Amino acid sequence: MSDNKQDIQAFWGALYDSLYAGSEDITRDQLLEGLDALEDMFRLRRHLAVVEMPLESLKGKRVLEIGPGAGGHSALFARHGAIVTAVDISQVRADATARKFKILGADDSKAMQGDAEDLPFDDDAFDIVYSNGVLHHTTSTETAMGEVFRVLKPGGRAVILLYCKSSWHFWINMWLCIGLLKGKAFGDRNWLGRATEWGGKDAQTVENPITRCYTGAGIKRLFARFENLRLRKGEFYFYLIPKLGRLYRRWQIKRYGTHPGGYLVYGEPWPIQSPLEHWLGGIIGFAWFIAATKPEKDAQ
Ligand SMILES: C[S@@+](CC[C@H](N)C(=O)[O-])C[C@H]1O[C@@H](n2cnc3c(N)ncnc32)[C@H](O)[C@@H]1O
Numbered sequence: 614m615s616d617n618k619q620d621i622q623a624f625w626g627a628l629y630d631s632l633y634a635g636s637e638d639i640t641r642d643q644l645l646e647g648l649d650a651l652e653d654m655f656r657l658r659r660h661l662a663v664v665e666m667p668l669e670s671l672k673g674k675r676v677l678e679i680g681p682g683a684g685g686h687s688a689l690f691a692r693h694g695a696i697v698t699a700v701d702i703s704q705v706r707a708d709a710t711a712r713k714f715k716i717l718g719a720d721d722s723k724a725m726q727g728d729a730e731d732l733p734f735d736d737d738a739f740d741i742v743y744s745n746g747v748l749h750h751t752t753s754t755e756t757a758m759g760e761v762f763r764v765l766k767p768g769g770r771a772v773i774l775l776y777c778k779s780s781w782h783f784w785i786n787m788w789l790c791i792g793l794l795k796g797k798a799f800g801d802r803n804w805l806g807r808a809t810e811w812g813g814k815d816a817q818t819v820e821n822p823i824t825r826c827y828t829g830a831g832i833k834r835l836f837a838r839f840e841n842l843r844l845r846k847g848e849f850y851f852y853l854i855p856k857l858g859r860l861y862r863r864w865q866i867k868r869y870g871t872h873p874g875g876y877l878v879y880g881e882p883w884p885i886q887s888p889l890e891h892w893l894g895g896i897i898g899f900a901w902f903i904a905a906t907k908p909e910k911d912a913q
Pocket of ligand 1: 621625626679680681682683686700701702703706727728729730744745746747750751752878
């Protein structure tokens with residue numbers, strides 16, 4: 614494995630410990646309750662996992678999740694009857710996902726350590742490939758998208774979240790506040806990686822090696838071999854504005870409360886968005902919610 618891949622693995626492993634350590638021992642009832650809450654939270658946010666992902670018709674479908682993290686999304690799909698395969702570059706994250714399948718009794722689902730850029734599966738193996746906030750952290754998103762295309766069955770669906778460059782978060786929170794005013798963008802090709810992702814209870818000791826953001830045109834290029842490309846934006850939060858955002862977050866939690874759906878995926882409850890933020894998400898949000906299909910006959 615290259616140094617770069619080892620750094621990627623080390624970062625996501627350390628972040629897992631910071632976010633989730635100590636929360637692994639859950640009972641089946643707690644997991645089921647957590648999954649109900651997760652689905653409810655996703656519906657409130659109109660998240661990819663419930664809008665682009667056809668939850669109601671997952672029964673018997675072969676779903677690959679790339680980068681399942683702590684396994685909340687994969688467990689949700691398995692609970693809806695999908696036969697899930699989950700691949701994460703970080704062994705602890707693959708193990709956390711496997712534990713959730715075991716607790717659910719989803720014996721035909723499995724999780725393993727592996728790399729998005731070199732998937733250990735045959736061509737045309739899956740009905741759906743799902744990946745939420747992962748492929749912009751790989752050394753080559755193009756290579757990873759090539760793998761998504763390869764392992765999908767003809768007519769199969771890719772359901773992918775990638776970061777959006779044409780967003781408030783990229784231009785104001787990151788580029789203006791961190792890149793320009795704090796001077797982080799100068800002389801550091803990975804300033805964006807360093808500016809994103811850490812959380813949880815521990816101080817950051819390892820840096821995120823890669824983060825990329827895409828314009829709509831960039832997404833179209835990445836999905837050039839697919840058809841029926843559907844793109845929409847989402848996810849805007851005032852609390853992400855450096856410094857001022859912390860004050861806003863306290864007010865927001867008092868005003869709108871928190872949602873327990875966050876526990877399984879973020880290790881803590883999710884601060885509920887204001888209606889204004891939800892609306893702004895559709896215009897200047899930081900996430901591209903993407904769905905596209907692999908043509909029945911590949912042109913190449
Ligand atoms: C931001 S987290 C998202 C986790 C999960 N999808 C979620 O939404 O909660 C990124 C995940 O991608 C995984 N990852 C990063 N690079 C990867 C790669 N090349 N192959 C597979 N997984 C990767 C990380 O280990 C981590 O679990």
